[in-house]
Amino acid sequence: MFDPRSKRVLSNAMRVLVCALMLVEVRTQANAAAVMRAADIEASYVANSSSGHPFVGDDPVATRDWMVNEHTSSRSPSFGDRVRTLVRIPTSKQRSNSDVTEANFAQNLTFVVPVPYGIRYQAEKHRLTVNVDLSGDDNQTGILLKKTISGPSGRKLVIRQEAKSKGFIQHVDIIELEDGESKKTTVHGRVTLSPAAYAEANGDYAIVLTGHLVPPYFNDRIDHSDPTDDEPTDITTRTFKLYVDINAVWLISPQRGVILSKALHLSR
Known part of the structure; x- marks a missing residue:
């Protein structure tokens, strides 16, 4: 006991x-x-990080028009400029803004670029890999912000000699962005993302590019190509290039307003 x-x-x-x-x-x-x-x-x-509202950046067309107007207003318009404004005919003259003061364009810009491909998800590792080329096609040296083609193509429909007379005339409007002098157009990065978050994004991805304008700020060029045997279409192309020092690259789900990563980077 x-x-x-x-x-x-x-x-x-x-x-x-x-x-x-x-x-x-x-x-x-x-x-x-x-x-x-x-x-x-x-x-x-x-x-x-979800705002519940679609993520909207600067409108490339509105930005271009504003910059061109700022450039035009900084000098006295010539008679030719006034005529072109009235009739709205594209000019073959290449414009730059070397005579515009830096204060005119001292602001930050943010553009949202849709991502149609280049996103891969590994569920077992919870890893989203980003490898996206934003250049658009082989003929562009910058990041494509917007490309609009109006008018029919005569390919396989008409011969070169008859293309213009039969109305196969196109106007191509391109707005692109160049990262200073680096010419980087590919976005890389890895994101840790749970299967639930990946499913919630539902394949809705875009790249956000934020930066400030740097000299020469922009270049506005008009090119024309007559119909050929390979492309029997009369084509006029306007290419507007913005020069921006990019300081942030994000991956977002734009329609849901969700920031998925702020750790992406640009490379060639």
Whole structure:
């Protein structure tokens, strides 16, 4: 038979053992919760960074028109300029803004570029890989912001000599961005993203480019090509290039207003 003192010692030992077991269980649960938080941290970040409204950047066309107007207003318009404004006929003259003061264009710009391809998700690693070329096609040296083609193509429909007379005339309007003098057009990066967050994005991706204008600020060029045997179409192409020092590259889900990553970078 145990004496009262021995009973108290045994009771205290049992309490210590029970407390130790409880602490082990608490630590185990905490570790499990930490693992779950680590797996869902990006989903939580996505939820917290969602505005609930579509993400809209600067309009490339409005930006171009504003810059051209700023350039034009900085000098006295010639008679030819006034005529072109009235009749709205594209000019073959190449314009630059070397005579515009830096203060005219001292502002930041943000453009949203849709991503049709170049996004790969590895569910087992919770990894989203971004490898997106924003140049558009082989004929462009910058990042394509907007390209509009109006008018029918005569390819396989008409011969070169009859293209113009039969109305196969096209106007191509291109607005592109160049990252200073680096000519970088490809976006790279890796994003840790939970399957839930990936599913929530639903394939809706875009790249956000933010930066400020740098000299020579812009270049506005008109090119014309007569119909050929390969392309029996009379084509006039206007290419407007913005020179921007890009300081931020994001991956977003634009329709939901969600920022998925701010850690992307540009390369050649």
